[in-house]
Amino acid sequence: MQRGTNLGRLGDFNQAVIFESIRRAAGGVSRVELAESTGLSPQTISNVVRRLLDEGLVREDRTVVLGPGKPRTVLELEADRLLSLGVHVDPGMVSVVMLDLRGEVVVSKRVDEPSLEDPERALEAMASAVEELIEASGRPRGRILGVGVVAPGPMDRERGFLAAPPLLDGWNYVEIVEPLRRRLDMDVLLEKDTIAAALAELWKGPERGRENFVFMYLGAGIGAGIVVNGEVLRGVSNNAGEVGHFSVGMDFVEEGAEPCRECGRLDCLAVAFSFARVAASARRRGIDLPEELEATVAGRAAGMNRLVELALGGNGEASALVRGGARMVAQVASRLSNALDVDEVIFGGPLWAALDGRHLATVAEVINGGFVARDLHGISVVSSDLGHQVGAIGGACAVMDALLSPKASALLLR
Amino acid sequence: MQRGTNLGRLGDFNQAVIFESIRRAAGGVSRVELAESTGLSPQTISNVVRRLLDEGLVREDRTVVLGPGKPRTVLELEADRLLSLGVHVDPGMVSVVMLDLRGEVVVSKRVDEPSLEDPERALEAMASAVEELIEASGRPRGRILGVGVVAPGPMDRERGFLAAPPLLDGWNYVEIVEPLRRRLDMDVLLEKDTIAAALAELWKGPERGRENFVFMYLGAGIGAGIVVNGEVLRGVSNNAGEVGHFSVGMDFVEEGAEPCRECGRLDCLAVAFSFARVAASARRRGIDLPEELEATVAGRAAGMNRLVELALGGNGEASALVRGGARMVAQVASRLSNALDVDEVIFGGPLWAALDGRHLATVAEVINGGFVARDLHGISVVSSDLGHQVGAIGGACAVMDALLSPKASALLLR
Numbered sequence: 001m002q003r004g005t006n007l008g009r010l011g012d013f014n015q016a017v018i019f020e021s022i023r024r025a026a027g028g029v030s031r032v033e034l035a036e037s038t039g040l041s042p043q044t045i046s047n048v049v050r051r052l053l054d055e056g057l058v059r060e061d062r063t064v065v066l067g068p069g070k071p072r073t074v075l076e077l078e079a080d081r082l083l084s085l086g087v088h089v090d091p092g093m094v095s096v097v098m099l100d101l102r103g104e105v106v107v108s109k110r111v112d113e114p115s116l117e118d119p120e121r122a123l124e125a126m127a128s129a130v131e132e133l134i135e136a137s138g139r140p141r142g143r144i145l146g147v148g149v150v151a152p153g154p155m156d157r158e159r160g161f162l163a164a165p166p167l168l169d170g171w172n173y174v175e176i177v178e179p180l181r182r183r184l185d186m187d188v189l190l191e192k193d194t195i196a197a198a199l200a201e202l203w204k205g206p207e208r209g210r211e212n213f214v215f216m217y218l219g220a221g222i223g224a225g226i227v228v229n230g231e232v233l234r235g236v237s238n239n240a241g242e243v244g245h246f247s248v249g250m251d252f253v254e255e256g257a258e259p260c261r262e263c264g265r266l267d268c269l270a271v272a273f274s275f276a277r278v279a280a281s282a283r284r285r286g287i288d289l290p291e292e293l294e295a296t297v298a299g300r301a302a303g304m305n306r307l308v309e310l311a312l313g314g315n316g317e318a319s320a321l322v323r324g325g326a327r328m329v330a331q332v333a334s335r336l337s338n339a340l341d342v343d344e345v346i347f348g349g350p351l352w353a354a355l356d357g358r359h360l361a362t363v364a365e366v367i368n369g370g371f372v373a374r375d376l377h378g379i380s381v382v383s384s385d386l387g388h389q390v391g392a393i394g395g396a397c398a399v400m401d402a403l404l405s406p407k408a409s410a411l412l413l414r
Numbered sequence: 415m416q417r418g419t420n421l422g423r424l425g426d427f428n429q430a431v432i433f434e435s436i437r438r439a440a441g442g443v444s445r446v447e448l449a450e451s452t453g454l455s456p457q458t459i460s461n462v463v464r465r466l467l468d469e470g471l472v473r474e475d476r477t478v479v480l481g482p483g484k485p486r487t488v489l490e491l492e493a494d495r496l497l498s499l500g501v502h503v504d505p506g507m508v509s510v511v512m513l514d515l516r517g518e519v520v521v522s523k524r525v526d527e528p529s530l531e532d533p534e535r536a537l538e539a540m541a542s543a544v545e546e547l548i549e550a551s552g553r554p555r556g557r558i559l560g561v562g563v564v565a566p567g568p569m570d571r572e573r574g575f576l577a578a579p580p581l582l583d584g585w586n587y588v589e590i591v592e593p594l595r596r597r598l599d600m601d602v603l604l605e606k607d608t609i610a611a612a613l614a615e616l617w618k619g620p621e622r623g624r625e626n627f628v629f630m631y632l633g634a635g636i637g638a639g640i641v642v643n644g645e646v647l648r649g650v651s652n653n654a655g656e657v658g659h660f661s662v663g664m665d666f667v668e669e670g671a672e673p674c675r676e677c678g679r680l681d682c683l684a685v686a687f688s689f690a691r692v693a694a695s696a697r698r699r700g701i702d703l704p705e706e707l708e709a710t711v712a713g714r715a716a717g718m719n720r721l722v723e724l725a726l727g728g729n730g731e732a733s734a735l736v737r738g739g740a741r742m743v744a745q746v747a748s749r750l751s752n753a754l755d756v757d758e759v760i761f762g763g764p765l766w767a768a769l770d771g772r773h774l775a776t777v778a779e780v781i782n783g784g785f786v787a788r789d790l791h792g793i794s795v796v797s798s799d800l801g802h803q804v805g806a807i808g809g810a811c812a813v814m815d816a817l818l819s820p821k822a823s824a825l826l827l828r
Contacts, residue, residue, distance in 0.1 A: 154787040163789045212650050224753065228647055235755020236626050239787040242752040247661030249679055263784060265663055336753060338656040339638060341649020370677060373568040373653040375577045 014040055016406035018048045019057065022077050023101055023404075028061050030072035049075060057081050057101070077101055083143050085133065086395030087126055088150040090193065091116060091167050091220035092301030093350050095389050096129050098137050098144075099396040103203050107137045108389060113298055119174040127183040145403055146187030148395030149176055150196040152221050157238040160190050166244075166270075167221045167297060189398060193217055193349075194241040196394025198225025198232045200386055201346055203397045213344035214336050215384070216329055217241075218351040219391070220301045222269060224336055244270035246335055248328035254281060273328050275300035278321060282307060285317040308354045326359035330366035337379055338372050348384025349391070357383050428454055430820035432462045433471065436491050437515055437818075442475050444486035463489060471495050471515070491515055496818075497557050499547065500809030501540055502564040504607065505530060505581050505634035506715030507764050509803055510543050512551050512558075513810040517617050521551045522803060527712055533588040541597040559817055560601030562809030563590055564610040566635050571652035574604050580658075580684075581635045581711060603812060607631055607763075608655040610808025612639025612646045614800055615760055617811045627758035628750045629798070630743055631655075632765040633805070634715045636683060638750055658684035660749055662742035668695060687742050689714035692735060696721060699731035722768045737773050744777035748784035751793055762798025763805070771797055 017038050022029055029037075034045045052058040061076035079100040088095045097108040109129055116122045126149070134141060152167045160177025162168060181188045191199070194217045201215055215225035224241040226233040233240050245263040253266045260271035271277060279289040287310065293299035310318035333345050345367055347360065364381035371379055384390050431452050436443055443451075448459045466472040475490035493514040502509045511522040523543055530536045540563070548555060566581045574591025576582060595602045605613070608631045615629055629639035638655040640647040647654050659677040667680045674685035685691060693703040701724060707713035724732035747759050759781055761774065778795035785793055798804050 154790060156790060163787070226753070228642060233642055233754065235787075236757045237755055237787055237790040239790065240753065240755040242755070242786040243749075244786065245752065245784065246749050247663075247679075247681070249661075250664065250681075265661075267661070267664075335657075335660050335749070338659065339640070339654065339750060339753070340647065341651055341654040341656070343650045370659065372656040372658065373577070373649075373651055376568060376570060376651040376653065 013406050014038075014044055015048045015051065016404065018045060019052060019404065020406055022052070022058055022075060023103075025077075028074040028076045030064075030074055032072055034075075055081075079104065080106075080139070081143065082145055082400075083137075083139055084145045084396040084399040085130055085147040086150060086196070086392035086397070086399075087130060087147060088193065088196070088389075088391030088395060089114075089116065089122075089126070089168075090152070090301075090350055090391065091297040092305060093219075093388060094126070094129070095350075095392040096126075096133050097389055097392040097396055098133055098139070099393065099400070101400070103393075103397065103400075105389065105393070106139070107133055108392070109133055109136075110388065113302055116168060116297065117170055119171050119176075120179075123176065123179050124183075127180060130184060141186075144186060146189065146399040147180065147184060148189050148191050148196065148398040149180065150191050150193050150391045150395040150398075151176070152219075153192045153194075153223070153242065154237075154239045155190060155192055157190050157192070160188075169297070187399070189402065191395050191398045192223075192238060192241065193219065193221075193391050193394075194223035194225040195232055195234060195238065196225075196392075196398060197348060197384070197390045198227050198394070199397045199401060200390050200394035201225075201348075201384060202227060202230070202232065203401075204386060204393065210344060210346075212340070212342045213346055214333060214340065214342050215346045215348060216333050216352075217349040217391075218329060218347065219349040220297065220304075220351075222273060222329060222332075224332070226336070226340060227342075228340070243332050243336065244268065246332040248272045248331045252324060252328055254284075269328060269332055273325050275303055278307065278325065279303060281321055282318065285321070287315065287318055287321075304351060305354065308351065312354075312356065312358075322355065323359050323362060326355070326363050327366060330363035331370075333363065334367050334370035337367055338370070341373060342379065343377055344380045344382070346382055346384050348386060350388040352383065353387040353390075427820050428452075428458055429462045429465065430818065432459060433466060433818065434820055436466070436472055436489060437517075439491075442488040442490045444478075444488055446486055448489075493518065494520075494553070495557065496559055496814075497551075497553055498559045498810040498813040499544055499561040500564060500610070500806035500811070500813075501544060501561060502607065502610070502803075502805030502809060503528075503530065503536075503540070503582075504566070504715075504764055504805065505711040506719060507633075507802060508540070508543070509764075509806040510540075510547050511803055511806040511810055512547055512553070513807065513814070515814070517807070517811065517814075519803065519807070520553070521547055522806070523547055523550075524802065527716055530582060530711065531584055533582075533585050533590075534593075537590065537593050538597075541594060544598060555600075558600060560603065560813040561594065561598060562603050562605050562610070562812040563594065564605050564607050564805045564809040564812075565590070566633075567606045567608075567637070567656065568651075568653045569604060569606055571604050571606070574602075583711065601813070603816065605809050605812045606637075606652060606655065607633065607635075607805050607808075608637035608639040609646055609648060609652065610639075610806075610812060611762060611798070611800075611804045612641050612808070613811045613815060614804050614808035615639075615762075615798060616641060616644070616646065617815075618800060618807065624758060624760075626754070626756045627760055628747060628754065628756050629760045629762060630747050630766075631763040631805075632743060632761065633763040634711065634718075634765075636687060636743060636746075638746070640750070640754060641756075642754070657746050657750065658682065660746040662686045662745045666738060666742055668698075683742060683746055687739050689717055692721065692739065693717060695735055696732065699735070701729065701732055701735075718765065719768065722765065726768075726770065726772075736769065737776060740769070740773035740777050741780060744780035745784075747777065748781050751781055752784070752786050755787060756793065757791055758794045758796070760796055760798050762800060764802040766797065767801040767804075 065071045079102040094111040094114040098106040245268045293303035311322040479485045493516040508525040508528040512520040612629045659682045707717035725736040
């Protein structure tokens with residue numbers, strides 16, 4: 001149903017717009033520049049800036065003279081005034097970061113080969129890791145807006161638990177948000193890994209503005225984060241981005257391969273890039289990846305990391321296998337770019353980060369070569385700059401996004 | 415870049431919101447109800463309604479007494495006051511409709527087996543068809559907002575031509591919008607068939623409101639229309655919805671099948687559901703679909719229609735082939751629903767309309783069975799009610815959408 005505009009919320013919205021502009025202005029910004037960039041009146045800017053100064057979120061940093069006219073006072077963000085935390089649980093690694101208002105990492109922590117079999121203990125360990133990080137940061141607890149916990153889907157984000165996640169067996173319907181909220185006594189939200197990664201890129205991306213892109217997330221699982229017109233596409237249950245049963249093509253399937261137990265195909269991404277399939281190929285090529293690794297999530301993640309290490313170390317067979325995996329993911333990215341007509345695809349996540357930029361040219365070729373509207377525009381294919389922290393940064397961004405960012409929808413009456 | 419709110423445009427936006435609410439209220443609506451549904455003040459409602467009455471877009475229809483209090487005047491849309499036209503060019507058929515403000519079809523026309531080989535003549539024929547329809551409607555030309563021309567992509571919507579469309583060979587880079595604008599002397603816009611179909615469903619769908627869905631369009635070509643949070647996803651060049659190279663699964667590929675010349679796969683939708691492949695299967699099953707049909711777009715479309723007729727007439731082999739085609743499209747719909755996390759898939763377009771509801775249960779089973787987040791919600795799978803006119807209706811809706819509908823983005827300063 002169409003709704004009219006909510007005049008009472010215009011003030012809040014404009015304040016959020018101005019604060020967001022200050023947060024995004026790297027070298028400080030003057031009131032005149034804010035009026036230009038937001039289109040708001042000098043009077044509105046002046047009133048809002050006064051409030052932000054009073055709240056200690058902004059400081060008057062220095063005065064600059066630009067040609068004739070009154071010298072301009074440069075406003076600087078008090079980036080440390082508010083902080084947020086992100087905890088990313090990927091079966092291959094747990095990453096925790098604290099971000100300041102600018103989105104810069106204040107402190108961070110990484111746990112390789114985490115114990116995730118017992119969810120209750122894992123949640124305890126997460127809470128401790130958060131406490132340690134706060135301690136290490138030396139920042140007062142009162143400045144922390146909240147914690148964004150990032151995990152593979154599917155999940156029930158509203159109720160705060162994972163729903164039959166294929167990568168975290170024991171976590172089925174285990175509550176995550178409530179126990180952490182109680183333990184930490186702060187706001188906690190849950191976010192899907194691929195959506196968090198897209199949020200992180202939206203915030204940290206270059207200033208030219210990424211508006212329409214697909215983020216191909218490579219971790220223990222593979223999924224896509226989708227951004228349309230500058231907003232993350234969440235889907236009706238916050239589970240958008242499931243691409244596990246997209247086909248990669250039969251040329252990636254070796255003889256005797258088992259079909260996917262879910263969809264029945266031989267060449268869906270989930271089975272073609274599964275550790276079992278990759279490890280079997282590796283063993284046939286003389287690479288030692290013990291079958292025992294296949295039994296646990298941690299083992300599979302460790303095995304995949306081992307293969308990447310071998311490839312980076314110069315093992316030609318391992319390198320070919322890893323390149324094959326990258327090409328499989330590129331096939332899926334190609335389908336998505338055609339369906340969504342984006343002009344950018346970003347590759348990232350802990351597994352991609354470990355590859356250190358390799359195979360980027362290969363995946364770019366697959367994606368642009370298969371783009372149906374290529375006569376109209378190309379697709380820029382890039383690696384995320386955020387490394388293995390992309391998910392955790394996205395979790396912290398989700399907290400700031402929920403609490404600070406202006407939402408045009410808030411302008412409409414409820 | 416974040417922008418503040420544009421106070422000067424609030425009036426226009428609220429007027430558009432109120433008018434849209436009147437357009438959508440089937441049995442008329444009172445000022446009190448408008449205030450409730452839009453959340454706007456009685457004073458604003460009163461002022462805007464006065465303007466709409468003056469412009470003849472609305473009339474005061476009757477007075478009703480609902481319990482105590484002042485009797486309410488029911489406002490009725492003067493649906494005939496403004497009209498728009500849609501022309502849908504599918505290689506298998508050309509459909510032209512005139513819609514009133516309510517979105518009801520005033521008059522319509524359908525041309526089977528249209529001549530599209532010579533674009534210049536085809537454009538002339540389109541212009542004549544539009545003129546005839548206006549004539550037949552008996553409506554004054556001055557009431558017509560414009561014409562929405564709907565065609566398969568890819569297209570350059572801004573510049574008004576098709577760009578290497580696989581289904582309309584001779585139309586490559588042929589201008590469509592400008593020649594029609596000159597001939598008809600009215601506003602003309604170009605819209606992709608799948609996007610138009612999604613727009614039509616957005617406008618004509620049941621009042622409960624379709625917010626997140628995929629429209630699987632089956633005509634001479636197959637594509638998807640995507641709607642996210644109540645808005646059509648256009649993509650950066652208005653070409654979203656290209657799914658021709660999604661895989662349908664190797665179980666649909668018979669021995670000796672040729673791979674796709676574009677993507678190299680044996681089981682992409684474009685090749686697996688191509689007329690050549692379907693006709694070869696049909697011939698192996700004793701169905702007479704002459705090879706000559708394969709030479710032209712019109713022949714291929716006519717051949718596919720012939721197969722559907724045979725299936726409807728009780729030919730078991732033809733019916734099995736058509737069901738197979740429906741299942742292929744359902745496979746693609748399944749991938750899309752997982753990637754986008756929608757809760758509705760609508761099947762439609764001229765080819766689907768000819769099937770008259772058959773195979774809906776089959777495709778619903780494929781889509782729900784393959785949905786990764788099925789523990790969280792189901793996907794409602796339905797047939798479009800708009801039949802072969804869905805594209806043309808969408809073209810006319812696109813014109814009204816561009817000129818009448820409130821856009822929240824218009825609230826932000828440019």
